[in-house]
Amino acid sequence: MKRSLPLAIALVMGLLMIGTYYFPWMDGFYRLVLLWSPVIAGFAFFLGILSFLMHHIFKVRRKVPGWGYNLTAILSFAVMLLVGLLPEIYPRLFGFLGDQQADPDASVFKWLFGNVLVPMEATMFALLAFYIASASFRAFRARNLEATLLLAAAILIMIGRVPLGEWIFPPFTDIQQWIMEFPNTAAKRAIMIGVGLGMAATALKLMLGIERAWIGRGD
């Protein structure tokens, strides 16, 4: 019951979804399922928030080294959540925080998003430029033909995509476009077809209960 019922649910739901693709009269069910998925995902997200809070509260209560950072995470979560929720739930009391639905640009929520979260996320991704540069220094060694092809393609793409490359040698732009358009597309297409076959096979294995690691151990 505890293990076989979930397998049966997965099979029935899978068959119903395949049915919606082939039978037009199941369109209503398809539209319903499109609404189901985000709702279930919402609860899963809520579970994630609980896990996040439990993790940080545990560290703060135990006063593990660096617990101040955990407190910072909890406080910033609470501040952002409150400035987002309160003006919507109690507009009279917390209207001064700005209505993010009616006028997003004037809300504190949007202000925090635009001036704190976005710069930090953008800079965090920008930092990867340095790490990817050091990774390329290690990876780009012309040890054999395959590695040389990888190195040459990457260098041509990088040079061809900056104005300096065109200034040094004008055909670089055409060459980089050619690499992106032809050998790169050929590689991507071969990978996509392989991935598609793999995904369909895995989905079938999940539906038929051949792959059942998701059930976990025990009862």
Place this chain on the structure above:
Amino acid sequence: MKSPLNMGIGVGVVILMVASFFYKVSFGGEFIPSFGLWVAAWMTLIILSFLYKDNPFYKAAEHIMVGLAMAYFAIYYIFQVLEPRFYNRLVLNELQPGEQLFGSPEVFRWALIIPAILGCLMLTRIFPKVAWMSRWSIAATIGLGSGLAIPVTIQANITTQIRAASQLPLDYMTALHGNAEVMPGFTNVHLWQIGVPLLMIGTICGLMYFFFSVPHRGVFGYAATFGIWILMIGFGASFGYTVMARLSLFIGRVLFLLKDWLDWLPT
């Protein structure tokens, strides 16, 4: 680094955030752009400080970012997903035209309770004794995802790709006759004429490389070797493209600091 200092830095940054609210409330729209600019600039510099080494400022900013991002997506989910898709339909009965099940909009509406029940079952993971019930909602999600993936991936990843590849010989014949319409952006027609057969052969050889049921020997081995060359060029191109994307992000942050914040560069 001792905990009180860590906490002090963390609380200090949060105080900075709270102070920004009061600035907003007190000074209206006039002061906020430049104050927001300063906060954004300092946050950028704090994150960039990690390039020197890990430090308390970076750690505090990192934790602030995680907290803010978590809350942002929670708010986004509540007001952009759950409210319009679930609450408005189920409670306010605001169904869209054509939303009906077995010919009845009411059945469609009440069927929206099912994901809420499945979602509640997912929360049973918190309680070990009844955690097994969460498998039902996971099963429904996996089943729906798998059922959707089978026809959709066959359509998008296989059928469409094969159709696009089968169009190539036609394009090639047109290109041989000098029709410029099939060569968007290419100034050199010879590059196109070399590229199209390479694309066709490269795709087939790339697929052959992934076919492990036959030993890679003889003609098949040569084809598979050519396939791996094409794949390596593809990986190199993707790597170079990613490096450039990250660098352009970094340039964007530097421009933000030099132009928007310090106003050292002309606009």
